[in-house]
Amino acid sequence: MDTVTLTINEQSITVSQDTTIWEAADSVGIHIPTLCHSPKLRPVAVCRVCAVEVEKSRTMPAACIRQVEEGMVVHTNTEKVQRARKTLVELLLSEHPYPCSQHKTTHDCELELLGEQMEITAPRFNGTETPSTQLRPPDESSPVIAVDLNACILCDRCIRACDEVQVNNVIGRAKKGHKTHIAFDTDVPMGESTCVSCGECMAACPTGALVNKPITESLGTDEKTVDSVCPYCGVGCGVTYHVRDNKIVHVAGRDDGHTEGRLCVKGR
Ligand code: SF4
Ligand code: SF4
Ligand code: SF4
Ligand code: FES
Numbered sequence: 048m049d050t051v052t053l054t055i056n057e058q059s060i061t062v063s064q065d066t067t068i069w070e071a072a073d074s075v076g077i078h079i080p081t082l083c084h085s086p087k088l089r090p091v092a093v094c095r096v097c098a099v100e101v102e103k104s105r106t107m108p109a110a111c112i113r114q115v116e117e118g119m120v121v122h123t124n125t126e127k128v129q130r131a132r133k134t135l136v137e138l139l140l141s142e143h144p145y146p147c148s149q150h151k152t153t154h155d156c157e158l159e160l161l162g163e164q165m166e167i168t169a170p171r172f173n174g175t176e177t178p179s180t181q182l183r184p185p186d187e188s189s190p191v192i193a194v195d196l197n198a199c200i201l202c203d204r205c206i207r208a209c210d211e212v213q214v215n216n217v218i219g220r221a222k223k224g225h226k227t228h229i230a231f232d233t234d235v236p237m238g239e240s241t242c243v244s245c246g247e248c249m250a251a252c253p254t255g256a257l258v259n260k261p262i263t264e265s266l267g268t269d270e271k272t273v274d275s276v277c278p279y280c281g282v283g284c285g286v287t288y289h290v291r292d293n294k295i296v297h298v299a300g301r302d303d304g305h306t307e308g309r310l311c312v313k314g315r
Contacts, residue, residue: 053119068110068121069097079123080132080161082139082253083202084111087307089211091203094139096161098131099123107131133165139200140167142174147198147255152262153297157253158200183228188238191260191312192249196228199256205229205248212309213247229256244312250300259315262297274301277314284310 052061055072062071067090072079083094092109099110102120107128110121122128140162150156186194201220206229209218217240221230231240249257270289277284285303288295298315300308 051115051117051119053115053117053121055121056123062115064115066115068099068101068108068113068115068119071115072110072121072123077123079110080164081111082157082161082200083204085204085251087212088204088207088251091207094135094200094202096132096135098128098135100125100128133167136161136165137167138172141172142197143200143254144195144197148193148195148258149198149252149255151255151265152258153266156198156255159254186236186238187260188236189242189244189260190238191244191246191315192237192242193258193260194237195256195258197256198254199229200254201227201229202253203229204251204253205257208247208251212251213245215241215243215245215247217242218248245310246312246315247309250308250310259297266291266297270296276303277310279313282306284314286310286314 049064050061051064052059053071054060055068055075055077058075058077060071060075062074069079069081069084079097079099082096083092084090084097090112092112095109097110098107100107100122110123136158139158143158146159147156150159183196206218206220210216217231218229221228221234231237231242246259249259266289270291273288273290275286275288277286284306285301285308287299287301289297289299300306300310300314302308
């Protein structure tokens with residue numbers, strides 16, 4: 048395969064020509080933050096948080112989707128890049144409940160973690176004047192997944208996880224403009240849709256928009272983690288149990304090289 052050589056943050060890197068800037072940077076340990084991108088999913092570049100500066104480029108391309116080019120000179124952390132990323136995160140946080148239900152329990156809402164890293168305390172921007180719970184009431188209809196579209200950042204990770212990874216084709220986008228939201232089937236409550244509760248969308252979701260319903264209390268960092276195999280059927284998917292006081296409090300899919308962290312409803 049043909050290779051190209053580019054420079055990222057003064058470091059010369061040679062990678063195959065179908066590599067993205069994000070992958071090239073990641074291969075040498077240079078971290079570029081992401082929200083809509085997950086290495087497991089096809090990049091769609093809808094959040095722009097991974098914007099970088101490329102010399103002689105008119106705009107700041109999204110590193111998760113822009114392919115490398117011979118002689119490209121990339122800067123991932125200039126003041127201009129940091130300012131642009133911070134503004135994007137502030138805009139997203141201006142309509143995001145804080146803490147969202149994911150941050151309250153597992154403390155890993157990717158948007159809120161980014162906000163914390165950027166030391167954003169009070170967003171500069173006001174959200175919509177319509178109370179968000181009126182615009183997007185919570186959907187508790189699924190037996191296993193709680194839906195709070197107020198925490199949704201429209202990153203489409205759930206759509207790609209459901210439609211392309213699991214090929215269940217349940218999730219899409221509905222409406223336009225500020226009313227745009229993810230929708231199940233023909234915009235029916237999740238529990239009334241053709242969802243099979245595999246939880247892949249929830250695992251892919253970076254925020255508290257789709258969360259594991261049984262987890263209602265705050266999980267600390269003191270849980271023991273135990274890598275194991277789901278015992279329910281012969282597929283034998285990799286799992287990681289989070290254990291507190293000898294009780295399993297949370298189960299997560301584990302990439303065992305075969306099932307890539309995917310589970311069905313029984314494993315979760
Ligand atoms: S739980 Fe599975 S089937 Fe249901 S919407 Fe999510 S990914 Fe699709
Ligand atoms: S529900 Fe989660 S994964 Fe889906 S678009 Fe919203 S934030 Fe992204
Ligand atoms: S997660 Fe589902 S498919 Fe995987 S081993 Fe358990 S029951 Fe079988
Ligand atoms: S992570 Fe690249 S555009 Fe969202």
